[in-house]
Amino acid sequence: MDYNFKEIEQKWQNYWEQNKTFKTPEDLTNPRKCYVLDMFPYPSGAGLHVGHPEGYTATDIYSRYKRMKGFNVLHPMGWDAFGLPAEQYAIQTGTHPSITTKNNCDTFRRQIKELGLSYDWDKEINTTDPLYFKWTQWIFIRLFNTWFDEKLQKGRPVNELTIPEEIKELGDREIRKYIDSKRLAYYDNAQVWWCPSCRIVCANEEVLNDGSHEKCGNIVEKKNLKQWMLRIPLYAERLLKGIDDLDWPEGIKDMQRNWIGRSTGAEVDFRIDGTDDNLTVFTTRPDTLFGATYMVIAPEHRIVNKITTVECRKQVDEYIRMAALKSDLDRTDLAKEKTGVFTGRYAINPVNNKLVPIWVADYVLTGYGTGAIMAVPAHDTRDFEFAQKFNLPILCIQDPDVQDQDQRNRILAGAECWTEDGKYINSSDKVTGIDINGLSKEAGIKKMTDWLESKNLGKAKINYKLRDWLFSRQRYWGEPFPVIHWEDGEITVLSDDELPLELPPLEHYLPGETGESPLANAGEWLNVTDKNGRKGRRETNTMPQWAGSCWYYLRFIDAHNNESIFDREKEKYWMPVDLYIGGAEHAVLHLLYSRFWHKVLYDLGIVSTDEPYKKLFNQGMILAFAYENGAGAKIPADQIEERDGKFYNTENGSEVRQIVAKMSKSLKNVVNPDDVVNRYGADSLRLYEMFIGPLDVMKPWDDRNVKGVFNFLSRSFRFFSNPENISIAADDNELLKGLHKTIKKVGDDIESLKFNTAISEMMIFLNLVYKKGKVSKDTACRFTLILSPFAPHLAEELWQMLGNEKSLAYEPWPEYDEQYLKEDTIEYPVSFNGKMRFLIELPADMPAEEIRKAVLADERSAKWIGSSAPANVIVVPKKIVNVVVK
RNA sequence: GCCCGGAUGGCGGAAUUGGUAGACGCGCUGGUCUCAAACACCAGUGGCAGCGAUGCUGUGCCGGUUCGAUCCCGGCUCCGGGUACCA
Numbered sequence: 001m002d003y004n005f006k007e008i009e010q011k012w013q014n015y016w017e018q019n020k021t022f023k024t025p026e027d028l029t030n031p032r033k034c035y036v037l038d039m040f041p042y043p044s045g046a047g048l049h050v051g052h053p054e055g056y057t058a059t060d061i062y063s064r065y066k067r068m069k070g071f072n073v074l075h076p077m078g079w080d081a082f083g084l085p086a087e088q089y090a091i092q093t094g095t096h097p098s099i100t101t102k103n104n105c106d107t108f109r110r111q112i113k114e115l116g117l118s119y120d121w122d123k124e125i126n127t128t129d130p131l132y133f134k135w136t137q138w139i140f141i142r143l144f145n146t147w148f149d150e151k152l153q154k155g156r157p158v159n160e161l162t163i164p165e166e167i168k169e170l171g172d173r174e175i176r177k178y179i180d181s182k183r184l185a186y187y188d189n190a191q192v193w194w195c196p197s198c199r200i201v202c203a204n205e206e207v208l209n210d211g212s213h214e215k216c217g218n219i220v221e222k223k224n225l226k227q228w229m230l231r232i233p234l235y236a237e238r239l240l241k242g243i244d245d246l247d248w249p250e251g252i253k254d255m256q257r258n259w260i261g262r263s264t265g266a267e268v269d270f271r272i273d274g275t276d277d278n279l280t281v282f283t284t285r286p287d288t289l290f291g292a293t294y295m296v297i298a299p300e301h302r303i304v305n306k307i308t309t310v311e312c313r314k315q316v317d318e319y320i321r322m323a324a325l326k327s328d329l330d331r332t333d334l335a336k337e338k339t340g341v342f343t344g345r346y347a348i349n350p351v352n353n354k355l356v357p358i359w360v361a362d363y364v365l366t367g368y369g370t371g372a373i374m375a376v377p378a379h380d381t382r383d384f385e386f387a388q389k390f391n392l393p394i395l396c397i398q399d400p401d402v403q404d405q406d407q408r409n410r411i412l413a414g415a416e417c418w419t420e421d422g423k424y425i426n427s428s429d430k431v432t433g434i435d436i437n438g439l440s441k442e443a444g445i446k447k448m449t450d451w452l453e454s455k456n457l458g459k460a461k462i463n464y465k466l467r468d469w470l471f472s473r474q475r476y477w478g479e480p481f482p483v484i485h486w487e488d489g490e491i492t493v494l495s496d497d498e499l500p501l502e503l504p505p506l507e508h509y510l511p512g513e514t515g516e517s518p519l520a521n522a523g524e525w526l527n528v529t530d531k532n533g534r535k536g537r538r539e540t541n542t543m544p545q546w547a548g549s550c551w552y553y554l555r556f557i558d559a560h561n562n563e564s565i566f567d568r569e570k571e572k573y574w575m576p577v578d579l580y581i582g583g584a585e586h587a588v589l590h591l592l593y594s595r596f597w598h599k600v601l602y603d604l605g606i607v608s609t610d611e612p613y614k615k616l617f618n619q620g621m622i623l624a625f626a627y628e629n630g631a632g633a634k635i636p637a638d639q640i641e642e643r644d645g646k647f648y649n650t651e652n653g654s655e656v657r658q659i660v661a662k663m664s665k666s667l668k669n670v671v672n673p674d675d676v677v678n679r680y681g682a683d684s685l686r687l688y689e690m691f692i693g694p695l696d697v698m699k700p701w702d703d704r705n706v707k708g709v710f711n712f713l714s715r716s717f718r719f720f721s722n723p724e725n726i727s728i729a730a731d732d733n734e735l736l737k738g739l740h741k742t743i744k745k746v747g748d749d750i751e752s753l754k755f756n757t758a759i760s761e762m763m764i765f766l767n768l769v770y771k772k773g774k775v776s777k778d779t780a781c782r783f784t785l786i787l788s789p790f791a792p793h794l795a796e797e798l799w800q801m802l803g804n805e806k807s808l809a810y811e812p813w814p815e816y817d818e819q820y821l822k823e824d825t826i827e828y829p830v831s832f833n834g835k836m837r838f839l840i841e842l843p844a845d846m847p848a849e850e851i852r853k854a855v856l857a858d859e860r861s862a863k864w865i866g867s868s869a870p871a872n873v874i875v876v877p878k879k880i881v882n883v884v885v886k
Numbered sequence: 887g888c889c890c891g892g893a894u895g896g897c898g899g900a901a902u903u904g905g906u907a908g909a910c911g912c913g914c915u916g917g918u919c920u921c922a923a924a925c926a927c928c929a930g931u932g933g934c935a936g937c938g939a940u941g942c943u944g945u946g947c948c949g950g951u952u953c954g955a956u957c958c959c960g961g962c963u964c965c966g967g968g969u970a971c972c973a
Contacts (some may be wrong), residue, residue: 760910829906
């Protein structure tokens, strides 16, 4: 019988839908649970591309396998549906984004359903649904009403915040300001990146290295705007520590660690000569204070104006003006060459009371540390470059740990920079009493930090690169903030029973040029009055797209609960997510933001786990062939013809080069899964996505190779659907060995997400089946079961043809029998001096000494041994024999 | 620059983590079936030499450890991802 995949796939998709086969179990007593989650997609107008089904198939195989292993499985899907494209479309056409969004979701849902993925569609969620974002707003209110207790390293409700007496004395307004200064969510004037083209602010993370906006590619500029910010750095330590225990790829863990960017050092106070002011710097090398020959402060530093002397005023003002301008231009090229000016002022080095000049330079960033540094040019490459350029003194204070005497002399003379370890020199002062000469780096840092603390000149300090998270956007199509700005300056959040705050209908969706959200035009919606007649205005910014995806995994647990965010017992049962699969492009931001929210919810007692995602796995990107001509211009893939392994442009017949590249519209090399489903069926698509290579690496898509897995499925179907091939006799030992080996390998490989080798093992078994010609019904059934997570439609059909009535989705996974995996004999490879020469079959339990004798006695050995006795014979039982001949 | 990851036949990729390199699939070659083709089935397929048995060679490059290295160590080259004056 022919493999009619169209009919089979339609039949079983209908069956699963009608029977709600994959409905999540309600029973929470099964101790074996498994929450398998995909990163939910943004439903774009372009529909699915073959990158989506890669991760979805992997989680689907895993979920189906776990069900068969007796687990309660939660495997949901939903839509991260707020976002710019639907809004841009609304601006152009006037179509409400909710309509565009609904259409796109419908397309995605249809395409996903055609892949036979075992989602529980009753749990579908959509971030744009008011019944969903009601709870996003609810969480925002929690963030607003939470402060971080540094002592307990824990978020706590603001009503548990102790107001210092001196603040209380200043009255309500100051108390309010104090509380606001502690909230995890705060509203503030912030210098932000602004994209004039999108008319939207961007988080630092959304601005690329070349100063362009990642969404549109246009150059962003700096602006001062009132924005909502989240104090994620308060959780830096928790977020960093938590990484250690996660079962995530090490590379992703490293990326998160680097992003958090913890560095230990000290803050040191320098008195400013001739003023009462101090200049505090952060340094990771307090031990090099004796080498600090000048100071640098960022152009934006508050103190610049105050300390600049009359003589230097003009040049400093000019420099600051230039620096501000420069940050608006392409920063990368200009950033290489160091610039700066002298303020005319000196600071006093606390270790030896020497005067050091204070400079302004933009290589010191305002946002990190204190925005000021002590420069140690002899031991810091950036300071060294700067000092050389401006002829500032370079004092070596660490005798370098190098062999090369010339290099050592250069370093000692201040002609070369040394950043490694060495013994301190020139590092003592009789008056101040500090002396670290002769110590090495680690001891020097310790001694200097202790000394600074004891003299009250500084303190040990930990700094993080992680910045406050800019959390508002000037957009219509996002979650409205449940916030009112009152005329007296107070900011309040709505009460829970006023949620959801829905988006008002609008006629025009275009944001204002000055940074006003389109919501500013929503007159009726905008203005509110409280019961005392106080006037207020709703927040017109909306939340960024991250908001909805920060917590969606929690809503899946109890998707339609309108009384609470989710049922506590259900949350306790299902959390944490056991397996989370998605693209590495979310390695830092989504996962970090999401972990942050989760930790706050944990601190507030809303969720039961400290971390949301126990095991994370990143699928590799799927690439596709693209073509370029001699000049490097890209030629669309549909305009290429292959002849004799060479590729030609059909337009003009010229030869082009085949390259492998990301799928993109401009290269016209996007593969649409619908085409593959039509030609070969969903099971073939699923199988090919998995067979193409390991899940976590990049791999090129090649349509021609789909044939390989299609052949395998057709062969499977043709063989097992034919009653003549099913024998009533028992299988022979060879077949049973093959079967049990396959059962073991496939199970092990699914557990470790190595689907490509699982599939090849099944192919090997099918080849054996063809060789045998007939198999028992029992073997046919077991093979069908292990194939089912990979090719579920085909497997259900075969299962039915083999006489089973119910769906196989909850059939127990076949057990393998060790007895068939044991080998009685082993084909020992025999090597001479490491080169394999022949195989010898020996009993598996033969002792090493016997093996040695048997090998040496074999006539084939004589040729390689020669006349003298072998120098050595290595016997590794069950592995190999190696004879060493001189 | 720094931090990760990678390099294996014509191609996608295997290799129990130190023990027969190239599983499985694509492609290609030959055969069976067919009037013919497609499909299907069977066989072969890293390179070089040889009719052949077989031999030599071979996992980006150079060196090392080892009875034995795709795997471990040292030094490079190239490719990919992240990040960037973070003091």
